[in-house]
Amino acid sequence: MYVCGITPYDATHLGHANTYIAFDLLNRYLRATGSRVIYVQNITDIDDPLLERANRDGVDWRELANSQIDLFRADMVALHVLPPAHYIGAVEAIPLVTKAIESLNQINATYLVDEDTYLDLHKDLGFGEISHLSPDEMPAIFAQRGGDPERVGKQDALDPLLWLKQRFGEPGWESALGKGRPGWHIECCAIALNFLDVDNTEHTSIDIQGGGSDLIFPHHEMSATQAKLITGKDFARHYVHSGMVGVEGEKMSKSKGNLVFVSKLIASGVDPMVIRLALLMHHYREDHMWSNEELSTASEFLDDLRTALSRTEVAPTDIVITEIIAALANNLDTPRAITVLSGWVTQSLSGSEDCVSGGSAGELSRAIDALLGLAL
Ligand code: ZN
Numbered sequence: 420m421y422v423c424g425i426t427p428y429d430a431t432h433l434g435h436a437n438t439y440i441a442f443d444l445l446n447r448y449l450r451a452t453g454s455r456v457i458y459v460q461n462i463t464d465i466d467d468p469l470l471e472r473a474n475r476d477g478v479d480w481r482e483l484a485n486s487q488i489d490l491f492r493a494d495m496v497a498l499h500v501l502p503p504a505h506y507i508g509a510v511e512a513i514p515l516v517t518k519a520i521e522s523l524n525q526i527n528a529t530y531l532v533d534e535d536t537y538l539d540l541h542k543d544l545g546f547g548e549i550s551h552l553s554p555d556e557m558p559a560i561f562a563q564r565g566g567d568p569e570r571v572g573k574q575d576a577l578d579p580l581l582w583l584k585q586r587f588g589e590p591g592w593e594s595a596l597g598k599g600r601p602g603w604h605i606e607c608c609a610i611a612l613n614f615l616d617v618d619n620t621e622h623t624s625i626d627i628q629g630g631g632s633d634l635i636f637p638h639h640e641m642s643a644t645q646a647k648l649i650t651g652k653d654f655a656r657h658y659v660h661s662g663m664v665g666v667e668g669e670k671m672s673k674s675k676g677n678l679v680f681v682s683k684l685i686a687s688g689v690d691p692m693v694i695r696l697a698l699l700m701h702h703y704r705e706d707h708m709w710s711n712e713e714l715s716t717a718s719e720f721l722d723d724l725r726t727a728l729s730r731t732e733v734a735p736t737d738i739v740i741t742e743i744i745a746a747l748a749n750n751l752d753t754p755r756a757i758t759v760l761s762g763w764v765t766q767s768l769s770g771s772e773d774c775v776s777g778g779s780a781g782e783l784s785r786a787i788d789a790l791l792g793l794a795l
Pocket of ligand 1: 424
């Protein structure tokens with residue numbers, strides 16, 4: 420499973436938390452049901468937005484990246500997200516990226532604009548099959564999400580940048596392509612192929628490509644095209660995308676300045692498990708609005724759940740665990756899993772006769788921890 424990681428600035432807002440909790444659920448479910456999971460995540464520790472933010476704030480880009488990576492990791496630990504097996508930075512992956520671009524060179528799928536290297540998308544006849552967008556819809560979204568459709572000299576407006584020649588005042592790394600830095604889409608493609616394409620007999624390179632739904636196009640489409648041109652086989656068997664989290668009726672974004680940060684919520688005294696639960700109350704694919712009322716609801720429910728789990732006589736738990744697993748098996752239906760838990764809490768706290776016949780609070784607590792990642 421390859422999940423696209425953060426660019427280390429503005430970490431970790433609730434949109435990030437929602438994404439990585441969604442894939443943590445998937446990881447936990449796959450493991451609990453007997454799969455062997457290799458989970459790889461990148462970190463885009465060199466890219467335009469990072470350099471722009473470092474310039475704006477007058478800090479060294481490396482310092483900004485390192486501080487934000489530390490913050491992100493601490494937030495993930497607090498949110499009880501299992502770490503990936505491989506957590507790879509773009510800078511450390513530069514040799515993999517240049518090797519991938521070299522493979523694209525060999526099939527004449529690259530060209531230069533000035534001294535920057537671009538991919539000729541038309542070498543992949545399947546381009547567009549991931550996002551299912553029409554060619555008319557693509558350029559605007561491409562421009563909105565870091566693409567450069569207007570650049571003069573490109574063969575197709577959508578062709579993505581593979582390697583950017585070093586600009587004045589910016590960092591660059593020596594390579595056969597000249598001193599420069601990698602494009603974003605080739606970074607993920609190179610890391611995923613290197614760490615996950617382990618079985619040559621399979622028809623796809625990796626099993627799961629994941630990320631937020633804002634990565635469907637161009638990012639996942641471009642990565643898939645590059646990987647397919649390099650390996651000759653489809654990139655991922657499944658594409659899984661988590662929904663966006665908004666706030667006060669608006670999309671949460673850096674440009675609107677309305678980002679809600681996990682670390683700030685925790686610093687204000689919010690239990691990280693309440694944040695996790697509040698996000699799990701929504702299906703991972705659903706776009707939703709974050710609100711303080713939901714935080715209160717989650718907090719009250721968590722208190723009741725902890726109280727119920729501390730009792731010696733509780734309602735039967737075997738059926739609850741079975742139903743939680745069934746809910747997760749149905750495309751990670753966490754709202755259903757929480758409804759099931761809520762029913763058990765009500766029953767257990769009511770002290771009804773069922774409680775005497777007995778369940779094991781300890782067993783349920785361990786199941787909630789393992790499956791939902793809620794440490795109680
Ligand atoms: Zn990616």
